[in-house]
Amino acid sequence: MTETYRTSLGTSSLDSIQLLGKEMATELMGEVSFGDLAFWLVALRRPTKGESRLFNAILVALADHGFTPTVLAARLTLTSAPESIQGAMAAGILGGGSRFLGVTEDAAKFLAQSLSDAGELGSDSSYEDLAKQILYDCQSRGLLVPGLGHPVHKNGDPRTPVIYKLAAEAGVFGTHLSLLAAIERVQADVFDKHLPVNGAGACGAALADLGFPPGIIRGFALVARSAGLLGQIAEEMRDPIGLQLYAAVDRNARYVDPSEVLYSRSTRSTLKDES
Structure with missing residues (x-):
């Protein structure tokens, strides 16, 4: 026994494409907008x-x-x-x-x-x-x-x-x-x-x-x-504009010590908790 798989959308055969119970070439193309x-x-x-x-x-x-x-x-x-x-x-x-x-x-x-x-x-x-x-x-x-x-x-x-x-x-x-x-x-x-x-x-x-x-x-x-x-x-x-964006960020990158970043993050967290 051949196993089958249920679908309510689309199937195709040698010379036909069915979509939503309609013949795609003659009932949908040129008749239905993409949005619809x-x-x-x-x-x-x-x-x-x-x-x-x-x-x-x-x-x-x-x-x-x-x-x-x-x-x-x-x-x-x-x-x-x-x-x-x-x-x-x-x-x-x-x-x-x-x-x-x-x-x-x-x-x-x-x-x-x-x-x-x-x-x-x-x-x-x-x-x-x-x-x-x-x-x-x-x-x-x-x-x-x-x-x-x-x-x-x-x-x-x-x-x-x-x-x-x-x-x-x-x-x-x-x-x-x-x-x-x-x-x-x-x-x-x-x-x-x-x-x-x-x-x-x-x-x-x-x-x-x-x-x-x-x-x-x-x-x-x-x-x-x-x-x-x-x-x-x-x-x-x-x-x-991709290379321009990349260059703008890359040329303006500024190294900061990790401890400075961690301190800044901790301060922001404390201030948020107190607000």
């Missing part, structure tokens, strides 16, 4: 028109954000190994962690867990009450709130209101986005400063409201950033 296909492959259903608009906007929002560490890693890897575009792409993708890109997943997980712990919610005041509880708890424990704050867009991330608008128009402005929006409304009462919801956090909440489990959401951020990385790598090939 990415949605379909994970959700195992086609997005509605509104969901498609929101999902593709999320991919655009996460595609590129300038000279981030992940981009620099990709460019410098290409500088070191110009024959290995896959190495440069991989270097950039591997940097998708808790500070860059991974915030999409972290925010979705944080919101999902908070909602699960809270139980049933209805009115805006309920969301705001929960948001205050969450923020006070994070403050008392010294924890950051995923999706809140941005190192550049301190007055507001321009991507966030667009995600809110498209989600509302698609009819998928659900519990995750509602709680995130409430967190932004009440955060000044807790922290005494303005911390806007960043685009990555809004994207994570929107993806959760689209029905994707939090554990898969970072994957969409990586799919989106792959396009940005490819653009950055193409620019590095056309107009390289």
Whole structure:
């Protein structure tokens, strides 16, 4: 008896490629956008028109954000190994962690867990009450709130209101986005400063409201950033800055005695504990 292996995605034969129950060449190519296909492959259903608009906007929002560490890693890897575009792409993708890109997943997980712990919610005041509880708890424990704050867009991330608008128009402005929006409304009462919801956090909440489990959401951020990385790598090939970056750091490197570094680190730790 021949052993078989189950899949709901794709198979191929001598003269046919089947994907998601469709004939790739005649039913998908030229008929389905790449964004819609990415949605379909994970959700195992086609997005509605509104969901498609929101999902593709999320991919655009996460595609590129300038000279981030992940981009620099990709460019410098290409500088070191110009024959290995896959190495440069991989270097950039591997940097998708808790500070860059991974915030999409972290925010979705944080919101999902908070909602699960809270139980049933209805009115805006309920969301705001929960948001205050969450923020006070994070403050008392010294924890950051995923999706809140941005190192550049301190007055507001321009991507966030667009995600809110498209989600509302698609009819998928659900519990995750509602709680995130409430967190932004009440955060000044807790922290005494303005911390806007960043685009990555809004994207994570929107993806959760689209029905994707939090554990898969970072994957969409990586799919989106792959396009940005490819653009950055193409620019590095056309107009390289890798050697310039390397030279700038190398020529400005300053040796310090290890004891000086250890003393400085110990002092910073003490000051942090006392603050």
